Amino acid sequence: MAWQNERIDMNVYSQGEVDKWVYSTCNICSVGCGCYTAVKDGKIVGIKGNGDHPTNRGRLGPKGENQWYANNSTDRLTTPLIRDADGKLKPASWDEAMNLIAEKAKASIKEKGTNSIAIYSTGQGFMEDYYSIAKIGRAGLQTHLLDANTRLCTATTEFCLLQSFGADGTPASFDDIDETDTLMLFGHNVAETGTVLFERIMERKQKTGKPYLIVVDPRKTLTAKEADLHLQLYPGTNVALLNGLVNEILKSRNVDEEFISNHTIGFEEMEASVADWNLDKTSKVTGISIETLEKAAHQLGTTASLVSTTLQGTFQSADATTACVGINNLHLIRGLIGKPGSGPLHMAGQPSSSANRTAGGVGTYPAQRNHSNPKHIREIAELWNVDMMTLPVGPEKGIEEQISMIEKGEIGLFWNIGTNSMVSLPNRQRARKAMENTFVVVQDPFLTETTAVADVVLPAALWGEKEGTMENADRTINIVRKAVEPPEGVKSDFDILLDFARRMDFKDKDGNPLITYTTPEECFEEFKRVSKGRPCDITGMSYDRLEKERGLRWPVKDEQSKGTPRLYADFNFSTTVDYTQSFGKDQFTGRALTKEEFEQKNANGRAILHPTHYLEPAEQPNDEYPIWLTTGRLVWHWHTRTKTARSPHLHVAAQHGYVEINTEDAKALSIVQGETVKVSSPRGWIQVPARVGDSVQKGLVFVPFHFGSWEKKEAANELTADFTDPLSKQPVFKQSACKIEKIRQEHKVDDGESLEYIAEQYGLSVTDLKEANSLTNDYQISMGQTLEIPLSIINVPIPPYMPYREKI
Numbered sequence: 001m002a003w004q005n006e007r008i009d010m011n012v013y014s015q016g017e018v019d020k021w022v023y024s025t026c027n028i029c030s031v032g033c034g035c036y037t038a039v040k041d042g043k044i045v046g047i048k049g050n051g052d053h054p055t056n057r058g059r060l061g062p063k064g065e066n067q068w069y070a071n072n073s074t075d076r077l078t079t080p081l082i083r084d085a086d087g088k089l090k091p092a093s094w095d096e097a098m099n100l101i102a103e104k105a106k107a108s109i110k111e112k113g114t115n116s117i118a119i120y121s122t123g124q125g126f127m128e129d130y131y132s133i134a135k136i137g138r139a140g141l142q143t144h145l146l147d148a149n150t151r152l153c154t155a156t157t158e159f160c161l162l163q164s165f166g167a168d169g170t171p172a173s174f175d176d177i178d179e180t181d182t183l184m185l186f187g188h189n190v191a192e193t194g195t196v197l198f199e200r201i202m203e204r205k206q207k208t209g210k211p212y213l214i215v216v217d218p219r220k221t222l223t224a225k226e227a228d229l230h231l232q233l234y235p236g237t238n239v240a241l242l243n244g245l246v247n248e249i250l251k252s253r254n255v256d257e258e259f260i261s262n263h264t265i266g267f268e269e270m271e272a273s274v275a276d277w278n279l280d281k282t283s284k285v286t287g288i289s290i291e292t293l294e295k296a297a298h299q300l301g302t303t304a305s306l307v308s309t310t311l312q313g314t315f316q317s318a319d320a321t322t323a324c325v326g327i328n329n330l331h332l333i334r335g336l337i338g339k340p341g342s343g344p345l346h347m348a349g350q351p352s353s354s355a356n357r358t359a360g361g362v363g364t365y366p367a368q369r370n371h372s373n374p375k376h377i378r379e380i381a382e383l384w385n386v387d388m389m390t391l392p393v394g395p396e397k398g399i400e401e402q403i404s405m406i407e408k409g410e411i412g413l414f415w416n417i418g419t420n421s422m423v424s425l426p427n428r429q430r431a432r433k434a435m436e437n438t439f440v441v442v443q444d445p446f447l448t449e450t451t452a453v454a455d456v457v458l459p460a461a462l463w464g465e466k467e468g469t470m471e472n473a474d475r476t477i478n479i480v481r482k483a484v485e486p487p488e489g490v491k492s493d494f495d496i497l498l499d500f501a502r503r504m505d506f507k508d509k510d511g512n513p514l515i516t517y518t519t520p521e522e523c524f525e526e527f528k529r530v531s532k533g534r535p536c537d538i539t540g541m542s543y544d545r546l547e548k549e550r551g552l553r554w555p556v557k558d559e560q561s562k563g564t565p566r567l568y569a570d571f572n573f574s575t576t577v578d579y580t581q582s583f584g585k586d587q588f589t590g591r592a593l594t595k596e597e598f599e600q601k602n603a604n605g606r607a608i609l610h611p612t613h614y615l616e617p618a619e620q621p622n623d624e625y626p627i628w629l630t631t632g633r634l635v636w637h638w639h640t641r642t643k644t645a646r647s648p649h650l651h652v653a654a655q656h657g658y659v660e661i662n663t664e665d666a667k668a669l670s671i672v673q674g675e676t677v678k679v680s681s682p683r684g685w686i687q688v689p690a691r692v693g694d695s696v697q698k699g700l701v702f703v704p705f706h707f708g709s710w711e712k713k714e715a716a717n718e719l720t721a722d723f724t725d726p727l728s729k730q731p732v733f734k735q736s737a738c739k740i741e742k743i744r745q746e747h748k749v750d751d752g753e754s755l756e757y758i759a760e761q762y763g764l765s766v767t768d769l770k771e772a773n774s775l776t777n778d779y780q781i782s783m784g785q786t787l788e789i790p791l792s793i794i795n796v797p798i799p800p801y802m803p804y805r806e807k808i
């Protein structure tokens, strides 16, 4: 264990002693820190880290510490809303709202057929919600249109794991990070997005010098600043970089030949796909010097252990799955998987997005069952006591495909649960327009940009007000206990789903109710039975054990098992025909392979090496839009800020959207620090202050996606493109093209006007005025000359460098 000194982070706001501390797990990110919730007079008044939890040993990050303010926010929704004939959302009773939804669902099935209802959920709910969505969706509504914001988030994790190893479930765990010699963070800004995990890494590094840290990111992030080797590649060149590195490792024969021949298939084809990626070509395409590439290849080729993480810098690209498969290839050819300190650790982002994949609320059937394998569908039909023929097995549809279906009028009901999709979807104006074409239900604790397009709004309970389990990024299932009652009028997602099932009168094949469980724990017990025999077998877990043992990593097959820190320790991969979760997809086109095609590969327990051909990003800077646009996160905010903007501390730390632009680019355009500029792309435009600096490379700008109001023009997703990776169907948020324009008014210099005088008139500093006009001295202005005046200078706050880091 890397942790050496214990520290309990706490943020409590209470006069006098609190009444109780309730066991919980942080509901913000996928690290899954253990915590306790402070309760006084029936309200949550604070939080503290759980010193006994192996993930965080008492620590919490800024968002974790501040998440509970949202619970007490005075603008919580406390009654359902229905849009009336005037287009206004009006309060309604639960009966009115739920009956209307049931009516719309029945009408949709009648008019458009069974696959016409979409449930678009979240990675921030509980396993029990997802399992219920899976059962209600597939056996009740008979729809395969189940997707979630996990499509924007960790779909690629799932698909790269299916391709290489035959089943979901990330091989390595955080424990391996504590042991590894080399840690490669590939498109993962963990310092801002997984703060406690970053501390865990840095504490070990400061004490022991290990691990050697390689960071792959086009920006000089806070994470990259701590790297031993920063591979600052051009956007969208992940696969090129990996091909160059793998080729170099193959050439130097730094490979585990025995592992390759005993435990993998597909070597020759993979080798051929990287063969012409010499360092010269790799350097030209990625922009990384040959010397740096050599260093990286040497480190990766000789390290005795390696953990590679991937996150949105890899997943939100057009070649997302290929890049992640490339990382799997690298681990396989070096035999660095299934061993202590080694393995790919394809991350998750949200606190329970992995749980949604495991429970089957998206994509595949519950407990990693293969919808293309009739044997698996039969198993589920038997477990649910329904007729196998009623279970939909059509290919899953990602949210972007669902939007196209809505545009075509094929979806009669779109049920949006726990996601602010009108801010988080790419090319959001298109998505908004589509929503006019269907009946939209939004289930959220707050009014949001998405409730603006809702026909019905259901007020949902928040974390702390309900019980359930979550699965973090390393397969650990944690329990969240209920600390307080939800506000009057508010229901949990779980209770809303069960209420819907009752109103729809879903039955099993003997005429009994389809859903017989009534509490989250009973639901968990049912899902345990469904998981038996599958890779994610959790038969040995229970709510009590999850609390007593502070989370357990699946598989946990019996009550004696303490969980599984790493998968494939026996090098037996999930690729036998009747066990595999998927028959895989064609690595280039994304076409689903048939059972016969999969059988022909004869993987039979061996991992699959795939060719990794590099394709240039579909949209690239061009004459009209000459600059790369990338989007992402800030340490202070969670996504669309519905929680973090309700915390006074976090709100104050970062209140505006902005665009970060390289110093040289700013100079060439004479853009001044803080000046409001217009950023446009083929989809739309925003108007935000410029932050000038060197953390973005030349030719690239960065826009945080947290700021999404319809009124202020600052949402990143006005700009982003909506095409997707062919295998995972994950949208490309990280690379598109844009242009930056100044918004200036003109000032004609009058006789005797000095720069000081003019600057003061517009509330500018002389330096800003000079920079804005590329003036180097005061004598360059004369009467009649036209000066450009920046629209406004906003002080873009640069967060103090990681205040929590001082506490390591």
Ligand SMILES: Nc1nc2c(c(=O)[nH]1)N[C@H]1C(S)=C(S)[C@@H](COP(=O)(O)OP(=O)(O)OC[C@H]3O[C@@H](n4cnc5c(=O)[nH]c(N)nc54)[C@H](O)[C@@H]3O)O[C@H]1N2
Pocket (backbone or CB within 6 Å): 029, 030, 063, 153, 186, 187, 188, 189, 190, 192, 193, 194, 216, 217, 218, 219, 221, 234, 235, 236, 237, 238, 311, 312, 313, 314, 317, 348, 349, 350, 630, 631, 632, 633, 634, 635, 636, 637, 638, 639, 734, 735
């Ligand atoms: N503070 C905070 N933390 C969060 C979240 C949050 O909203 N706020 N959200 C959580 C969720 S759901 C997620 S999914 C994670 C996301 O966590 P991260 O993936 O760490 O965060 P991002 O900022 O989206 O992107 C990571 C990095 O990808 C880089 N990148 C861009 N293009 C490329 C490229 O072509 N190649 C490579 N190699 N890198 C590239 C960006 O410069 C950026 O630094 O964070 C989780 N944690």
Ligand SMILES: Nc1nc2c(c(=O)[nH]1)N[C@H]1C(S)=C(S)[C@@H](COP(=O)(O)OP(=O)(O)OC[C@H]3O[C@@H](n4cnc5c(=O)[nH]c(N)nc54)[C@H](O)[C@@H]3O)O[C@H]1N2
Pocket (backbone or CB within 6 Å): 122, 123, 124, 125, 149, 150, 152, 153, 154, 312, 316, 349, 350, 417, 418, 419, 420, 421, 423, 424, 425, 426, 443, 444, 445, 446, 448, 460, 461, 462, 463, 493, 631, 632, 633, 638, 639, 640, 641, 642, 643, 705, 716, 717, 720, 733
């Ligand atoms: N440009 C750009 N866009 C991106 C990304 C990017 O990097 N760049 N990243 C993408 C990624 S990785 C992600 S994960 C998504 C995140 O995008 P979203 O999931 O849309 O963002 P959130 O703000 O987390 O939305 C969660 C919603 O659920 C509500 N909520 C909170 N708790 C509960 C609950 O218990 N029940 C219910 N019913 N509702 C609840 C919140 O109020 C909020 O409205 O954004 C994606 N979009």
Ligand code: SF4
Pocket (backbone or CB within 6 Å): 026, 027, 028, 029, 030, 031, 032, 033, 056, 059, 060, 061, 062, 063, 064, 065, 193, 194, 195, 196, 197
């Ligand atoms: S690192 Fe993630 S899980 Fe841990 S406290 Fe921060 S937000 Fe919560």
Ligand SMILES: [Mo]
Pocket (backbone or CB within 6 Å): 152, 153, 154, 348, 349, 350
């Ligand atoms: Mo995410």
